[in-house]
Amino acid sequence: MHTPTYPTQAVVLAGGQGSRLRPYTDDRPKPMVEIPGTGTPIIGHQLAWLAAEGVTDAVVSCGHLAEVLQQWLESAELPLRVTTVVETEPLGRGGGLKYAAAGLPHPDQPWYATNGDIWTRFSLREMAAFHAERDAIATLALARPRIPWGAVETDAFGHITDFIESPPSPFLINAGVYVFSAAFTELLPDRGDHERTTFPRLAREQRLAGFPLPQGAYWRAIDTAKDLTEAAKELAAQAR
Template structure:
């Protein structure tokens, strides 16, 4: 087995507008699903894989998130990337946090999804598939047919070698991005700290043939809306 990166970025700064009214009184990562916050579930996925350093970006209700992390994560090296003054989106948030991230490559995980490991854990799966000579970004994918609580038409096509290409407008693609990825810092060279989506860097990597995916072997739940919280709880209850 390949070594799992020791460092991971947890993307936790979003406004959680699609999660209202649950996010009227708490940041989205602190919404509970079956008695456990989304943030704790994401961190649990990373800890199970051997991650020891977390960088967490904060914006909406940042003090609540920091207090939660200070109270819960005593054994991890937790660093805060502060976006209180300007929300930087996924790409900008990762770019700003790079100086705090000690590993290269490193992991990045969204705080509004739930992963349940299959025969090979999600973190180990990414580490085992990573090839720095071939890729700058490796995305954990799930087949559209197994994308629980996800109503979209899919995100990517994946060829036999794992290279990813975008879904064409008006079409359906067989794979959905799960919010978990492994990234090289090379991908961010020359990139300014400003608000932008990771889609910009993924498209650049894809154009260079350096955007890859690997299929998740377990279960995945897209918990991006208040309705999805109830649906996910119902599905988790029958596992």
């Protein structure tokens, strides 16, 4: 019986400026912001999750205030091997991903990637198996976030029938977590945005897969101070 092999390497994209998280990001990059009550920056939670899912090597792509992140990585007790790369000039999202992937220890093997501001927990191994079953070049995790406003339901005549507070979005979105086959790296642009070039091309060729996050899986993008507060509340509720 064939035993599936899961990726053991990952790229974490941690170069964003996090302007909407100011003043938290005035003196640190976005992934170095701590979720209140945890004492650990976002990237610390990410690296622990990756290690728990079998990742032994991670490349962290730094940018804004790179030295703050590098100093923390050097001083922290980490559960996996971490190296860093710094873009000396803006390469765009796709170019930055390709530049970071060049630092992976096993270029002939698949790899995970995650955005540095994502706070989530689900089985990466299940996602990797899904990716392999579909023989995809790239697989995106897909989330269905809650709409931050209350929704209104109406009947065909225009009477309001119900109010729903923060309902799930009717659309799936890119959750910022990926599984990539080894061949994907070559398809990335040296400079520019892969989400406008590489991904649409793979979608047309039916080589791009989407893995819906399992029911009940925790996912949140940390974009604003409100997201930090909500994440802290949700973590406190889980701990009870």
